[in-house]
Each structure stands twice: as C-alpha cells, then as structure tokens.
Amino acid sequence: MQIIEATLTTHGKVGFASREVGRMTDTDPCILNTALHYALGIASGRYVDVVHQPTYIEDTADVVDEVYVTPAAPARVERQGTARTEYLTTNRNARSDTYATPNYPATDDPTGRADKNLPTFERERALAPENTFRFYVFPYGQDASEVATRLPSYIRLGKKRGKGHVSYRIVDAERRSGRFNLGHPLSVYDHDTTPTGGVVMKQMQPTPVWFEGEFDADHYAIEPPYRNESRIYYPAGAKFLATKRDDV
Amino acid sequence: MLPESITTALESGTVPIDEMTNTPGTNYTTILALRELESHAIFTTNGEDADIASLSVVGEDASIEYSPGIMFMRKQTGSDRRMGKAIQRELLDYEEDDSMEVNNMNPRSVESALYGSAASGDDDVDIGVTSRVMYDTAFSVRDASACIDEKFQNAPGEDYAKGSRSTIREPDFFEPGSLFPCAITLRDATPAEVAFVVAITKRNKRYGAATTRLGRVKNHILGVYTGSEEGPSNRELTANVITSFAADSDYTLGDVVQAPALDISEASEYVRDAYDAACTEEVAQNPVDQAVVNELIEVAADDELEAILEAQRPHSEEFIEDAIATDGD
Numbered sequence: 001m002q003i004i005e006a007t008l009t010t011h012g013k014v015g016f017a018s019r020e021v022g023r024m025t026d027t028d029p030c031i032l033n034t035a036l037h038y039a040l041g042i043a044s045g046r047y048v049d050v051v052h053q054p055t056y057i058e059d060t061a062d063v064v065d066e067v068y069v070t071p072a073a074p075a076r077v078e079r080q081g082t083a084r085t086e087y088l089t090t091n092r093n094a095r096s097d098t099y100a101t102p103n104y105p106a107t108d109d110p111t112g113r114a115d116k117n118l119p120t121f122e123r124e125r126a127l128a129p130e131n132t133f134r135f136y137v138f139p140y141g142q143d144a145s146e147v148a149t150r151l152p153s154y155i156r157l158g159k160k161r162g163k164g165h166v167s168y169r170i171v172d173a174e175r176r177s178g179r180f181n182l183g184h185p186l187s188v189y190d191h192d193t194t195p196t197g198g199v200v201m202k203q204m205q206p207t208p209v210w211f212e213g214e215f216d217a218d219h220y221a222i223e224p225p226y227r228n229e230s231r232i233y234y235p236a237g238a239k240f241l242a243t244k245r246d247d248v
Numbered sequence: 249m250l251p252e253s254i255t256t257a258l259e260s261g262t263v264p265i266d267e268m269t270n271t272p273g274t275n276y277t278t279i280l281a282l283r284e285l286e287s288h289a290i291f292t293t294n295g296e297d298a299d300i301a302s303l304s305v306v307g308e309d310a311s312i313e314y315s316p317g318i319m320f321m322r323k324q325t326g327s328d329r330r331m332g333k334a335i336q337r338e339l340l341d342y343e344e345d346d347s348m349e350v351n352n353m354n355p356r357s358v359e360s361a362l363y364g365s366a367a368s369g370d371d372d373v374d375i376g377v378t379s380r381v382m383y384d385t386a387f388s389v390r391d392a393s394a395c396i397d398e399k400f401q402n403a404p405g406e407d408y409a410k411g412s413r414s415t416i417r418e419p420d421f422f423e424p425g426s427l428f429p430c431a432i433t434l435r436d437a438t439p440a441e442v443a444f445v446v447a448i449t450k451r452n453k454r455y456g457a458a459t460t461r462l463g464r465v466k467n468h469i470l471g472v473y474t475g476s477e478e479g480p481s482n483r484e485l486t487a488n489v490i491t492s493f494a495a496d497s498d499y500t501l502g503d504v505v506q507a508p509a510l511d512i513s514e515a516s517e518y519v520r521d522a523y524d525a526a527c528t529e530e531v532a533q534n535p536v537d538q539a540v541v542n543e544l545i546e547v548a549a550d551d552e553l554e555a556i557l558e559a560q561r562p563h564s565e566e567f568i569e570d571a572i573a574t575d576g577d
Contacts (some may be wrong), residue, residue, distance in 0.1 A: 011384075011385075011483040012385035012482065013321075044271050044272045044273075045272065046378075047269075047272065047377060047378045047436075047571070048377050049375060049378070049575075050571065088301060090294070090299055092293045092294065128302070129301055129303060153477065154477070160322060162385065163384050163482075
C-alpha cells in the first residue's frame with residue numbers, strides 16, 4: 001500500500017503546555033495526533049465551545065476508518081544531521097494592562113493581592129521556527145495521492161496557533177507479519193496490540209505514547225526518508241483512539 | 249451595508265453574513281500587510297529584552313543564518329483587538345460593555361465573536377470562543393544587531409539625594425524603519441468582518457509596550473487574498489524580501505540584513521511577489537482585484553464602517569446564541 005510521509009516545519013513560535021513546572025510552561029518535542037487531526041482539517045471542532053470537554057471521538061467518527069494520522073516526531077533534515085529540537089524561551093510579565101501597577105508591601109496591601117500567590121511573571125519554552133517533524137498519514141481504502149491533494153500545505157498548531165508548513169511525499173509500505181521494533185511514535189490508545197518488550201513510553205496529555213517497543217503483530221515496513229537506511233516499522237490497522245471507541 | 253462588488257470579490261474566502269458557521273470550514277481570506285516602524289518601539293515580553301529568533305535564508309547561490317527581532321503574534325493581536333474594541337465603542341452602542349478585561353467580555357459583540365473570548369461576564373453561560381482571525385509571528389527583515397538599540401532610561405524623581413532604586417533600565421528599542429511583513433488570516437469570516445479587520449489594520453498605528461506614546465507603526469496593506477487554503481508564513485515572506493533585495497543589487501544576503509535602511513516600496517513589492525508566487529505554485533488562494541482592495545480600504549476609513557458593523561451585529565449575536573442553544577443542552 002502507499003502511504004503519505006509528511007514533513008512539518010515550524011514557521012513561527014509553536015507552543016503548547018506539555019507540562020507546567022512552577023512558573024515554567026514547557027513544550028514537548030512531539031506533536032500528538034489528537035492535534036494533527038484538527039490541524040490537517042480531517043476533524044473539525046467548534047468555534048464556540050460550551051461543553052469544555054474534548055470531543056475527539058465524536059469529531060472523528062466519520063473519518064476514523066478512512067484515514068489515520070500518526071503523532072509527529074522530530075526529524076532530521078539532512079541525512080547526517082541529528083533530530084535536534086530548537087526552543088525559544090520567553091519570559092513574560094503577567095501584569096494587568098492598567099496604566100500604572102503599584103506594588104504594595106505584603107503587610108499593607110489595600111488590593112488584597114499580596115496574600116494570594118499571584119504570578120507576576122512566567123516563562124514559556126516553545127518550539128522555535130525551523131524545527132522539523134515527521135508524521136505519516138495512512139489512507140485506508142483510498143488512493144494516497146488523492147488524499148494528499150486534500151491535505152493543506154500550511155497548518156496552525158498549539159496554544160497561539162503558530163504556523164507550520166507541511167510537505168507530502170507518497171511512500172510505499174509493505175505489509176508484513178511477525179516481530180518488529182516500532183520505528184515511529186504510536187499513541188497507546190490507537191492500537192490494541194501490546195508490546196512484548198523494550199518499551200519506551202511517555203505519559204503525555206491527552207494520550208500516552210509509545211516511542212519504542214518490540215511488538216508481534218501485522219505491521220507495515222515503510223520506505224525510509226533517506227535511501228540506504230532501514231525501513232520504518234509501524235503496526236497495521238492503527239486507528240485514532242481505537243481502544244476508546246465502543247464499536248471496536 | 250457592504251457594496252455588492254466587495255461581497256462578490258471576497259466570495260471564495262468568506263461565508264455569507266447569514267450563514268456564519270460554528271463548525272470550521274475552508275474559507276480563508278488573508279490580508280497581506282507590511283508593518284513599518286515610524287518611531288522607536290519596544291516589542292518585548294519581559295519588559296527589557298527584544299525577543300530574537302534565528303532564521304536561515306536560502307538565496308540563489310548563497311545562504312545565511314541571521315537573527316531577526318520578533319514581533320510576537322500576541323503583540324499584534326492585543327493591539328489590534330484594542331483598536332477593534334475602540335472602533336466598536338465608537339460606532340455601536342452595546343448595553344453590555346465589551347472590554348479587554350478577560351473576565352468581563354461581551355462574547356456576543358462583533359469584535360469578540362470574531363476575535364474570540366475566553367470567558368464571559370455572564371455566569372449562566374460559560375463559553376469560550378475561538379478566534380477566527382489568525383496572526384503569525386513577524387520577523388524583522390534586518391538583523392537584530394542592525395535594527396535594535398539599547399537605550400538607557402532613568403526615572404529618578406525629584407529628590408536631591410538618592411537611595412538605591414530600580415528606576416533605571418535599558419530596554420531594547422527597534423529602530424524606526426524596521427520592516428515586518430505580516431499576513432493576517434481570517435477563517436470563515438463574513439465580508440463585513442473582513443472589512444472590520446481591514447479597518448483595524450489601517451487605523452491601528454501603535455504597537456508594542458507603552459503603546460499610547462511610543463511605537464508608531466504604519467501598516468501598508470499590500471493586498472487581499474481569498475481561497476480554500478491558508479497562504480505562506482511571515483517567515484517565507486521575510487526571507488523572500490531578503491533574497492530579492494540581494495538578487496536585485498550587488499549586495500550579498502549578509503549585506504541586506506545588516507543594511508542601514510531598506511527601501512519600503514521595493515520591500516512591499518517583494519512581499520507581494522512572494523505571496524503571489526505561492527498562490528500560483530502551491531496554495532489554493534487567489535489575489536483579490538486591486539480596485540476591490542482599494543474599495544475595502546476606503547470603506548474602512550469612512551462612516552460606512554458603522555453601517556457595515558450595524559449589519560453584522562445581529563448576525564454575530566445569532567452566531568453565539570445558536571451555538572449555545574445547540575451545544576448547551
């Protein structure tokens with residue numbers, strides 16, 4: 001089968017809160033497919049949010065059997081380079097936009113703020129421009145090139161919706177069965193197979209991700225991004241939040 | 249109301265005024281602007297240092313890595329939103345105030361329905377509205393070392409003898425003449441909302457810290473583009489300005505980013521060229537006729553804007569009310 005290899009380059013600051021440590025907000029170098037489905041326009045949310053609960057399963061109900069997007073992991077741009085993620089750390093002051101903000105001593109504060117632990121500054125570590133990520137799009141029962149034409153070149157990601165550019169390449173993927181080592185991050189809920197060993201898993205919000213692991217299942221051996229490199233193995237039949245759906 | 253010619257020209261990138269949708273669609277309108285500093289401006293997030301990124305620029309036969317100063321998207325959005333609220337206060341009479349105070353917005357107003365609101369003052373309806381206007385981090389065309397100066401500021405007060413105090417600082421100032429190519433993208437907006445954002449972009453002349461006194465900015469509106477996809481990023485537009493300056497002269501890429509000054513009309517042309525090229529090669533967007541763009545700008549500068557916002561007003565309210573009625577149960 002043919003699948004789509006997508007290379008994402010960040011073009012601005014892209015930040016989301018993977019963890020909040022004190023006054024620091026940090027962004028992990030992994031973009032989950034929960035975000036990618038929306039960014040690529042495969043699922044659509046709502047402009048006006050009343051329920052304040054994620055609706056991933058409802059939003060993707062119509063497309064889950066037709067297309068699957070993997071999480072995105074840092075990628076090397078050139079053959080010899082390393083997949084290093086560059087960050088942009090910004091200090092922000094979090095004061096109100098009134099003209100003057102007096103700072104009163106804690107013992108004599110008419111505003112009552114001094115005895116509350118209100119932050120006056122925060123730090124945000126976000127992905128800098130020109131970081132490269134790679135992810136795969138599996139078109140189930142559809143023509144890969146036809147699906148690729150429907151995917152946007154520019155997408156918006158993260159808290160302030162930073163811009164990213166995506167280029168697509170059609171690659172071949174051979175279906176095989178047996179043991180394999182996972183070659184690209186897999187969201188834990190996207191497949192019902194479980195690893196037999198060598199697991200590197202990371203707890204991420206909203207879904208944990210397997211970064212490495214040995215599996216014994218049907219899988220695809222995907223053509224590598226650079227020639228003369230080994231193929232990338234990914235379990236076959238992965239579906240977005242498969243184990244969380246009632247009909248599976 | 250908005251003239252028919254504008255509504256028709258924007259058709260492929262907007263939604264009709266009575267068909268505002270809560271489900272994101274694929275109607276994109278991009279307002280292409282070049283922000284030119286006309287005075288010293290402070291764009292900083294910590295109050296002192298300019299934020300600097302690192303960009304690579306690939307020219308015809310050379311490439312460089314340079315460090316542009318950044319005008320964060322939120323610096324642009326915040327300032328534009330204030331201008332939008334000010335225009336709205338001037339032209340529309342709302343019973344419920346709409347301000348920048350995050351816990352006290354009126355999500356039904358034209359501005360908040362378009363730019364979004366995180367929380368309303370209304371305790372019964374707890375809603376969050378996503379912005380349908382998207383900004384993009386803007387990069388200065390020249391290197392930070394060429395367009396940023398530290399200036400010593402001292403506010404000592406009038407006492408004769410001083411103790412130690414923190415009244416001195418050295419913030420980074422962007423020099424007048426710094427250029428920031430900017431694309432502002434509206435998704436699923438109505439033509440009236442596009443006219444509103446054009447008006448805001450045209451009228452807003454203050455960005456950065458201490459906006460009321462410093463940071464005079466001239467926004468050159470270079471074009472409007474519509475289509476079913478989003479267009480190129482500020483990073484690419486900025487890179488194209490640098491490579492085009494180098495290609496059209498004897499300068500190297502390094503000379504351009506270190507230049508003492510750059511020609512604004514040439515830069516405008518390069519930004520427009522970059523966007524036009526992307527439209528023909530890669531992105532499903534098309535430029536709107538220049539006559540229509542001029543008409544949009546004229547409409548924005550006139551009392552006509554009041555009629556346009558009045559027409560938009562009930563539809564923005566309905567947009568929010570419908571969403572609450574549908575999803576709120």
